[in-house]
Amino acid sequence: MGAYLDIPAGNAALKEWYDDQKVENLAYDDNPALVMMPKKTNATGKYIPIPVVYEVNQGRSSNFANAQGNQSPGLLAEFLVTLRPDYDIATLANQAMLAAQDDKGSFLDFSTLFVDLAIQGAANSAASSLFRAGTGSVGQISSIAAGVITLTNAADVSQFGINQTLQANSTDGGSPRAALGYVIARNVQGGTITVASAAMGGAAGSPTGWAANDFLLVQGDNNAKMSGFSAWLPATAPATTDNFYGVNRSVDSRLYGLYYNGAQQALEEAIIDAALINRREKGRPRHFVTNFGSLAQLIKALGARREFVDWEGEGEIGFRGVKIQGPAGPIECYADRNCQAATGWLLQLNTWKLYSLNAVPHIFKYGDQLEMLRLANADASEVRVGSYANPGCNAPGWNSRVDLQS
Numbered sequence: 001m002g003a004y005l006d007i008p009a010g011n012a013a014l015k016e017w018y019d020d021q022k023v024e025n026l027a028y029d030d031n032p033a034l035v036m037m038p039k040k041t042n043a044t045g046k047y048i049p050i051p052v053v054y055e056v057n058q059g060r061s062s063n064f065a066n067a068q069g070n071q072s073p074g075l076l077a078e079f080l081v082t083l084r085p086d087y088d089i090a091t092l093a094n095q096a097m098l099a100a101q102d103d104k105g106s107f108l109d110f111s112t113l114f115v116d117l118a119i120q121g122a123a124n125s126a127a128s129s130l131f132r133a134g135t136g137s138v139g140q141i142s143s144i145a146a147g148v149i150t151l152t153n154a155a156d157v158s159q160f161g162i163n164q165t166l167q168a169n170s171t172d173g174g175s176p177r178a179a180l181g182y183v184i185a186r187n188v189q190g191g192t193i194t195v196a197s198a199a200m201g202g203a204a205g206s207p208t209g210w211a212a213n214d215f216l217l218v219q220g221d222n223n224a225k226m227s228g229f230s231a232w233l234p235a236t237a238p239a240t241t242d243n244f245y246g247v248n249r250s251v252d253s254r255l256y257g258l259y260y261n262g263a264q265q266a267l268e269e270a271i272i273d274a275a276l277i278n279r280r281e282k283g284r285p286r287h288f289v290t291n292f293g294s295l296a297q298l299i300k301a302l303g304a305r306r307e308f309v310d311w312e313g314e315g316e317i318g319f320r321g322v323k324i325q326g327p328a329g330p331i332e333c334y335a336d337r338n339c340q341a342a343t344g345w346l347l348q349l350n351t352w353k354l355y356s357l358n359a360v361p362h363i364f365k366y367g368d369q370l371e372m373l374r375l376a377n378a379d380a381s382e383v384r385v386g387s388y389a390n391p392g393c394n395a396p397g398w399n400s401r402v403d404l405q406s
Contacts, residue, residue: 031127032311032319033289033336034360036349037391043355047080050245050392054254077255079245079392083357084134084226087386088122090114092372094379115363118385122361126226126387128159128338130354131345133230135173136221141214147181147195147204149216153341154191155291160216162186163200168207168214173223179207180219226390229345233257233401254281254397261403263342267298268324271333274346274402275326283348283398284328290344294404295335298322346400356389 054077059070092114128138138159140152151157160166164183167176181195184204196202231244238249238256249255258277262270271288278285290298299306299322309323309332321334331346339345354360363371364384372381393399 030319030337031123032334033130033338034123034127034354035317035319036287036289036311036334037130037352037354038349039354039356039360041356041359043083043357047082048355048390048392050079050081050394052077052079052247052255052394052396054252054397075252077247077249079247081227081245081355081390081392083355083388083390084129084224085386085388086122086125086129086225086361087384088118088125088361090118090383090385091375091378092381092383094381115383115385118383119361119363122385122387124338126360126389127336129226130228130391131230131336131338131340132225132228133172133234134225134227135169135215135223136217136225137169137172137215138218139216141168141210141212141216143212144206144210147184147197147206149193149195151191151193155293155337155341157186157188157191157193158337160186160193165200165219166195166216167219167222168210168216169222170211170214172215176217176222177207177209177214179209181207181210228391229347229399229401230340232391232393232396233259233345233399235259235401235403249396252397254395257393257396258283258400259403260346260400263403263405265405266301267294267404268301270402270404271298271324271331271344271346272326274400275328275331278346278348278398278400279327281397283395283400285326285346285348285399286329286331287347287349288331288333288344288402289336289339289347290333290404291339291341292335292337294342294344295321295333297405298324298333342404342406344402344404346402348395348398351395351398352391352393354389354391356387358387360387360389361385362387 053074055075057074058072059067061067061070139156142150142152160183162183166181166183169176179197181197182200183193184196184201185194194204197205197207234256240250242248242250247255260274260277262274275285302322307323308320310318310320312318319334321332323330323332364386365371372383374381
């Protein structure tokens with residue numbers, strides 16, 4: 001009898017190794033915003049209805065006749081949010097698994113190497129999307145020459161990895177250019193990535209048509225990602241033609257959140273002044289999420305007044321920030337590597353929820369409960385990882401986008 005891979009045994013080993021806590025430990029490490037976001041993992045149905053009450057009854061008057069004659073009911077809008085799919089796939093060569101399957105430890109060492117990376121890749125994608133607008137863009141070209149791309153924001157290099165297949169748009173969310181780029185190198189200190197234009201692993205070269213100011217995204221992500229903070233809390237007021245999950249938000253800022261320009265202020269002052277406006281609108285934000293550079297500036301500026309605070313999640317997850325005093329109480333400030341440069345998000349977390357079908361991310365199971373699937377066109381099996389998810393906010397007007405000093 002010829003040798004064969006014992007798929008049921010492989011599935012049993014993976015199921016035992018990848019319990020929910022193991023997946024969370026892999027997914028949430030270094031992704032604070034993803035950890036902090038409240039979650040609803042059974043978001044079934046075609047839409048996720050998110051009602052927002054943005055006006056109380058009007059017509060009140062000290063004169064009864066006026067109050068009765070001018071009465072107007074409160075106003076409510078309802079966002080109909082749809083879940084966005086995202087996938088990462090680990091392919092396991094049959095020969096390598098056969099060589100290891102008699103030893104459970106060896107099998108796990110081999111298979112988990114690839115599955116771990118798929119879980120981390122899917123989690124990083126979700127964590128990045130929380131800060132963005134859903135267009136798929138994760139960076140912008142400042143200059144490009146011979147395949148070397150200098151990014152407008154150097155910190156965005158963290159959004160790119162070797163062997164990514166990229167597209168470029170002349171406008172954020174527009175139609176991608178035809179030519180693809182394949183990442184072959186990245187330079188953290190220089191804020192650059194290098195792409196090949198012909199094929200994966202090819203020589204460096206600039207894809208046809210790619211130019212300065214183009215937006216970069218992973219192939220297939222154009223207008224397909226989750227609608228994160230940048231979508232719910234835009235930097236500019238929506239146009240009168242706005243249609244965000246069925247709602248025209250242009251009628252009231254309570255539907256699209258607050259924006260505060262603190263670029264000319266010290267960071268602590270900017271956060272507190274933004275929180276003051278937020279409190280005036282009845283918001284009580286207690287968390288501020290920014291990038292590592294801005295948090296470092298804040299820590300240095302606080303000096304002896306700095307008070308560290310630790311967020312402790314379940315399992316092995318935890319991270320450290322600093323606490324400042326705001327108008328509605330203490331504000332905990334944390335850094336997330338996915339946050340845009342010179343930007344911070346003042347959040348009232350109990351108004352947010354990450355809606356999903358199962359955890360974000362999770363190992364996909366199908367009708368037969370198999371996690372490992374034989375490929376029909378290759379001598380291999382694959383494990384599929386990803387999510388169906390999208391965040392929602394039931395009180396955008398209690399949250400703020402804050403521009404910070406560079």
